[in-house]
Amino acid sequence: MVDVKSICRETVLVAINKFISENYPDIFAVESSSIQIQTPPDSSMGDLGIPMFVFAKALRMGPPQIAAKVVQYIDNNSIGEFIAVGPYINVKLKKGNVSFEILQKIENQKESYGSFNSEEKKPLEGRRVMVEFSSPNTNKPLHLGHMRNDALGESVSRILKMAGAEVFKVDLINNRGIHICKSMLAYKLFHESKGDTPESLNLKGDHFVGQCYIEFDKYSKEHPEALQQAEEMLIKWENGDKEIRSLWQKMNEWTFEGVKATYERTGISFDKFYFESETYLKGKDEILKGLEKGVFYKAEDGSVRVDVSEVAGNNKDGEAQQKVLLRKDGTSVYITQDIGTAISRHNDWAFNQLVYVVASEQIYHFKVLFYILKKLGFDWTNNLYHLSYGLVNLPSGRMKSREGTIVDADDLISSLQKSALEQIIEKGRDKEVGDADAVSEKVALAALHYYLLQVNPVKDMLFNPEESLSFNGNTGPYLQYMGARITSILSKAEEKKINISSSEESISLLTACEEWELIKQLSTFPDIVQKAAENLDPSFITTYLYDLSKLFSKFYQQCPILSCEDELLKSARLYLAKCTLQVMKNSMNLVLVPYLEKM
Numbered sequence: 172m173v174d175v176k177s178i179c180r181e182t183v184l185v186a187i188n189k190f191i192s193e194n195y196p197d198i199f200a201v202e203s204s205s206i207q208i209q210t211p212p213d214s215s216m217g218d219l220g221i222p223m224f225v226f227a228k229a230l231r232m233g234p235p236q237i238a239a240k241v242v243q244y245i246d247n248n249s250i251g252e253f254i255a256v257g258p259y260i261n262v263k264l265k266k267g268n269v270s271f272e273i274l275q276k277i278e279n280q281k282e283s284y285g286s287f288n289s290e291e292k293k294p295l296e297g298r299r300v301m302v303e304f305s306s307p308n309t310n311k312p313l314h315l316g317h318m319r320n321d322a323l324g325e326s327v328s329r330i331l332k333m334a335g336a337e338v339f340k341v342d343l344i345n346n347r348g349i350h351i352c353k354s355m356l357a358y359k360l361f362h363e364s365k366g367d368t369p370e371s372l373n374l375k376g377d378h379f380v381g382q383c384y385i386e387f388d389k390y391s392k393e394h395p396e397a398l399q400q401a402e403e404m405l406i407k408w409e410n411g412d413k414e415i416r417s418l419w420q421k422m423n424e425w426t427f428e429g430v431k432a433t434y435e436r437t438g439i440s441f442d443k444f445y446f447e448s449e450t451y452l453k454g455k456d457e458i459l460k461g462l463e464k465g466v467f468y469k470a471e472d473g474s475v476r477v478d479v480s481e482v483a484g485n486n487k488d489g490e491a492q493q494k495v496l497l498r499k500d501g502t503s504v505y506i507t508q509d510i511g512t513a514i515s516r517h518n519d520w521a522f523n524q525l526v527y528v529v530a531s532e533q534i535y536h537f538k539v540l541f542y543i544l545k546k547l548g549f550d551w552t553n554n555l556y557h558l559s560y561g562l563v564n565l566p567s568g569r570m571k572s573r574e575g576t577i578v579d580a581d582d583l584i585s586s587l588q589k590s591a592l593e594q595i596i597e598k599g600r601d602k603e604v605g606d607a608d609a610v611s612e613k614v615a616l617a618a619l620h621y622y623l624l625q626v627n628p629v630k631d632m633l634f635n636p637e638e639s640l641s642f643n644g645n646t647g648p649y650l651q652y653m654g655a656r657i658t659s660i661l662s663k664a665e666e667k668k669i670n671i672s673s674s675e676e677s678i679s680l681l682t683a684c685e686e687w688e689l690i691k692q693l694s695t696f697p698d699i700v701q702k703a704a705e706n707l708d709p710s711f712i713t714t715y716l717y718d719l720s721k722l723f724s725k726f727y728q729q730c731p732i733l734s735c736e737d738e739l740l741k742s743a744r745l746y747l748a749k750c751t752l753q754v755m756k757n758s759m760n761l762v763l764v765p766y767l768e769k770m
Contacts, residue, residue: 217261293335377429453511
């Protein structure tokens with residue numbers, strides 16, 4: 172199948188090299204990678220633009236003059252007209268020919284459309300990417316912050332996979348430490364004697380354990396000795412005390428089962444779970460090996476340290492900044508665990524890139540972690556990446572789990588689902604959509620995920636539940652509505668036995684401005700997927716989706732489909748609608764927005 176951008180790139184490449192060979196014989200020929208294709212800001216200037224700035228220095232000529240000279244070497248062809256517009260060579264494509272090629276590609280590739288670049292290759296093919304995300308604590312349920320983390324991790328994984336990478340999703344369960352013991356102590360104080368369990372109290376396991384964590388915080392304010400009791404419990408745990416270990420195992424299972432239920436509800440999945448209780452000691456051997464090799468050193472107090480000034484700068488006193496890797500008693504610290512875990516993961520699944528989806532509060536930690544792993548000599552450390560994301564809060568303010576002001580993920584989704592159901596009933600659509608409860612659940616997930624992903628990951632954000640649920644504007648439910656509208660059009664055409672034609676003759680009739688702009692938008696999807704994958708940023712997809720929906724809406728308003736009197740044009744417009752729906756489905760899947768046939 173012909174690729175428009177490849178033809179345009181090759182056409183300009185041949186022309187500029189011919190111009191150079193005739194006028195600058197001492198200059199090397201231009202390579203294909205130098206020919207960058209862009210979209211002009213005004214469609215009246217052309218459909219594609221190729222800037223000449225990159226050649227100005229070598230040719231000692233202004234970009235507008237280069238563009239004017241080079242177009243003289245381009246003959247007319249079946250793709251379109253090449254014209255000089257300032258410093259650009261713009262291409263006015265021949266709509267009929269190009270539209271047919273674009274729509275045929277979508278029809279043929281279906282769910283795979285978006286995976287292949289202009290050279291018909293998957294841009295990330297051969298790359299093995301491990302993505303770590305979520306990483307919950309087993310002393311509380313998932314909250315709104317986890318929802319942004321989970322949405323980013325799952326969406327980025329899907330985007331990478333569509334771009335051709337082999338992806339392995341992992342989750343580190345933080346199931347040990349003082350925070351866990353706080354919940355355990357509260358359970359022993361307030362619930363153990365009564366035999367309370369999540370089942371007996373009709374609670375999800377993670378909600379029950381989270382309640383214990385809040386109870387500890389309240390209790391400790393009146394009983395300062397509570398913290399010491401929790402610390403003593405941690406020591407017993409580390410020493411393998413059977414009673415403490417048994418309680419820890421039971422409460423961990425309660426929480427983990429609850430968390431997994433939330434994962435299933437939100438469409439989040441993993442290829443492997445790692446548990447901190449199994450990994451926290453693994454880095455110690457590596458640190459001792461590094462000590463023997465002189466990578467690390469032993470401080471005067473007996474602790475093992477490393478100078479991290481190269482990446483972290485000097486401390487506030489202007490002295491070299493040191494990072495403790497083993498305490499003076501030989502015990503591990505948090506970063507020691509991460510060192511061991513990273514090495515174990517590479518042994519488990521030999522990645523060439525590892526992406527950590529972790530909040531921006533941990534930027535320093537990951538700078539130091541990557542630096543230490545590099546010092547240890549692992550060749551894969553150059554491709555470690557911290558996908559840092561900003562905080563997410565409600566308009567009411569920041570959340571604190573120990574005070575019980577956390578926005579619980581399950582409660583939030585249920586609240587959104589309830590509001591969506593009320594809107595469906597209010598509009599009298601509850602019978603029309605079929606299972607109104609199931610539909611409203613998918614609307615809730617679309618509202619949540621799309622709202623969280625439409626912002627660039629690095630930015631802090633406020634999650635506004637009311638805005639997220641709007642059926643108008645830049646929201647998940649609006650996109651679902653557009654998908655359902657297109658499905659309805661295609662269903663009515665099928666009921667009326669109207670032919671959907673994909674012939675070159677019928678597609679050549681799609682010459683209206685609204686049709687052409689929609690087709691061009693469909694053609695850019697593979698480029699958007701590649702950009703989103705390279706930048707690990709789902710907001711490229713959300714922006715694309717909203718723009719695509721607006722263009723289809725404009726097309727639908729200006730170009731009658733089912734009421735079109737020209738049967739051949741009607742069938743071509745139905746084909747355009749069908750291709751648009753396919754691209755919408757592909758895009759929505761990447762940003763965790765469930766497709767709905769009816770709304």
